[in-house]
Every structure is written in structure tokens, then in C-alpha cells.
Amino acid sequence: MAQRNRYWLLCLMQIMLICAPLNAQAEKKIGVLLFSEEARYHESLKGIREQLAKAGYKEPNVRFVVGNAGGSKAKAADMVRNYASADYALMITLGTNATIAVAKEIKDVPIVFSMVYDPVEARVAKGWQSSGTNVTGTSPMIHITELLSRLREIRPVKRIAALYTPGEKNSESQLKELQRVQSRYGIKVLPVIISKKEDVEQILPEVMGSVDAVYFSGSSVIGSTIPPIVELAARAGVISFTHLEDLVAEGVLFGLCADPYQLGLLAGKKAVAVLRGTKPSSIPIEYIARPGVVINRKTAAASKVQIPKALLQKAAKIYN
CATH class of the missing domain: 3.40.50.2300 (Response regulator)
Structure with a gap:
């Protein structure tokens, strides 16, 4: 009887270990800030969310809190203060102005951006190979x-x-x-x-x-x-x-x-890596080569x- 009890206990522990990541994932909350309604931001976000979904980071396991600044820097700053006061596993930003606002205010939550033309010039990153901060992402930069x-x-x-x-x-x-x-x-x-x-x-x-x-x-x-x-x-x-x-x-x-949807897929891969524990500063910022x-x-x-x-x-x- 004791051996049978130990067997069932081990089975139960294995089930708990398998389910633990799902339970942890169910508690994740991801903030999303678009700077405006411009189509490229929505296309890029679509790619990001598809890539996250492939890795299991999707509703109802993950709650996305999506905000849009409507092209207003003042509104973006107000929205960021609300994001900063809550508990997020990750912030996703679409557009240079949205990313600047979030990176300026939020230092203790990883940030993944897309559609930021020159993150170094915008001062959200110290370099392309390493941001040196809590951000990484993708750029529509061309030659x-x-x-x-x-x-x-x-x-x-x-x-x-x-x-x-x-x-x-x-x-x-x-x-x-x-x-x-x-x-x-x-x-x-x-x-x-x-x-x-x-x-x-x-x-x-x-x-x-x-x-x-x-x-x-x-x-x-x-x-x-x-x-x-x-x-x-x-x-x-x-x-x-x-x-x-x-x-x-x-x-x-x-x-x-650069195709904004493809940039979103690339940013989504970075977001998955961050959610799995990789530091944003160790993930290079990229643009599409062709x-x-x-x-x-x-x-x-x-x-x-x-x-x-x-x-x-x-x-x-x-x-x-």
C-alpha cells in the first residue's frame, strides 16, 4: 500500500511540474502601447501577438492591456504612468514616441518595441547589439x-x-x-x-x-x-x-x-525570449536586411x- 501511495504521489508531482508553467503563464499581464492608429503599428502588433501565441503566450493564459495614445505625446505620458503603477511581465511598444515615453518611465519591466526607426538616435538604446538597458526590438530602418x-x-x-x-x-x-x-x-x-x-x-x-x-x-x-x-x-x-x-x-x-508584419514577427521572437528569462540587453536590436x-x-x-x-x-x- 505504501509503495502504491508513493507511486501516485510521484505521478501527482509530475503533473504539477508539467502544469506549473501554464499556471505561471496564466498570471502574466502584458502591456501594449501604440502611439497612433497608423496601419503599420497594428500590422506589427499582429505579428508580435501571433509569435507570442505560437509560444503559448495568448489569451486567456495571458492578459493583454492595449492602449493607444492617438498620436499625442501628452496622452502617451499619462498612459505610461498608469502602466508603471501596475504589475506587468512585459511592455510592448509600437512607434518611436510610444517607446521613448515607456522607456523613460519604466526601468524595472522589460520592453520590446517595434517600428522605432533609430533607437540609438532616439536614446532608448545605447547600441544596436546591446541596448544596455531594459529594451530590445525591431526597426523599419532602410539604407x-x-x-x-x-x-x-x-x-x-x-x-x-x-x-x-x-x-x-x-x-x-x-x-x-x-x-x-x-x-x-x-x-x-x-x-x-x-x-x-x-x-x-x-x-x-x-x-x-x-x-x-x-x-x-x-x-x-x-x-x-x-x-x-x-x-x-x-x-x-x-x-x-x-x-x-x-x-x-x-x-x-x-x-x-520593411514589412511591418515581418518586423512584428521578429519582435515577437524577442518578446518570447524575454518572457522565458533572457535579458533584453543581451538581445540585439534588428532591422530587415532586404x-x-x-x-x-x-x-x-x-x-x-x-x-x-x-x-x-x-x-x-x-x-x-
Whole structure:
């Protein structure tokens, strides 16, 4: 009888050991902060959650508390204070401004981000190989020289209007990159500040008459005013281009873009590693090495721009 009791006790202990990770996982709470409603953030979050689900981190075992700052830095700061006062196993952030806000306030919870263009320039990480802090994640960064080379395949340009918003670190970083290579490519980059929607109508009509191309940075202000800017550019026969796929989907003529969903899957793998005990600082921050050409044919036709057949054949996605 004693031997039988010991046998059943051992069985019970084995069952408890197997179930223990599930019970622990059921107690996990993950905070999620998107900076705005822009499509790339939702696509990236979709990839993150799919990767977490594959590893067993999904509802109802895990509770996701999702917040959206609606493009407001002030609202993001308020929301972060609420996150900081609760008990989270992990914070997930989408966008540079959301990540800056969370990393500034929360130091004792691991943070995994996606869609942060230059985390070092934004001062959320000390380096790409190691953040040196409690963060890791993925970036939509591309080689700006490759973007300009693809632009040349469509048409040689001399003057580029770079639309950016001061105070948005990602937008400022992208402007700096363009300015750094302008002499090598024999182009003149004209910084154009778009701080509010009204600037589009007040500033851009004159700008479009003096440039060959217009670059859309990752500013949330610019992202909320795509159709009128694209219409002005098309009317002037100006090529619009970017590094963000969702902006091409909304009307920008072409882009060299990292797929936000794929960036999300990559960030999701990092999130799984963190939840399993790996320190964020030991997980390198990554970007996609081979971004794809994305083209909006409708805008090309409206702009009377002929896309070379060779570039069309290279395209990862074409929006009609």
C-alpha cells in the first residue's frame, strides 16, 4: 500500500511540474502601447501577438492591456504612468514616441518595441547589439542610399522636399540621413516642416512647384495628411516616395519598405525570449536586411510618371 501511495504521489508531482508553467503563464499581464492608429503599428502588433501565441503566450493564459495614445505625446505620458503603477511581465511598444515615453518611465519591466526607426538616435538604446538597458526590438530602418538609387531608376531628380515634424525623433533621423548623402547623389534636400494639418495647404503648393520629388518621413502628423499631399504632388508631376509601406498603400507613389508584419514577427521572437528569462540587453536590436520595393500604380498614373518595367518586376507589392 505504501509503495502504491508513493507511486501516485510521484505521478501527482509530475503533473504539477508539467502544469506549473501554464499556471505561471496564466498570471502574466502584458502591456501594449501604440502611439497612433497608423496601419503599420497594428500590422506589427499582429505579428508580435501571433509569435507570442505560437509560444503559448495568448489569451486567456495571458492578459493583454492595449492602449493607444492617438498620436499625442501628452496622452502617451499619462498612459505610461498608469502602466508603471501596475504589475506587468512585459511592455510592448509600437512607434518611436510610444517607446521613448515607456522607456523613460519604466526601468524595472522589460520592453520590446517595434517600428522605432533609430533607437540609438532616439536614446532608448545605447547600441544596436546591446541596448544596455531594459529594451530590445525591431526597426523599419532602410539604407537611404538604396532608396535614392531606386528613385533614380524612376527619374533623375535634383531637388527633394523632405517633409518632417520637429520633435518627432524618427522624422528628424530620416531627414538627417537624407542630408548626409545629398552631395554624394548630387541632390539638394529642402527640409519642409509639417507641424499641423493646416501646414499642408499653406506651405506645400509653393514647395511642389520648386522640387522634383517629395519624401514622406515617419511623422504622425504627416501620416494623418497623406491624401492631400499626394494630390498636390501628383498635380505637379512630383514623385512622392517614402520608407513606409502603409503610406504607399494610402497613395505615396513608391517606397523601399520593411514589412511591418515581418518586423512584428521578429519582435515577437524577442518578446518570447524575454518572457522565458533572457535579458533584453543581451538581445540585439534588428532591422530587415532586404526591404522591398512597393509601388502605387494609381498615383503613378495620376502623376504621369512611368515606372520602368524592371522596377515593377522587382516590386514586393503593387497597389492599384
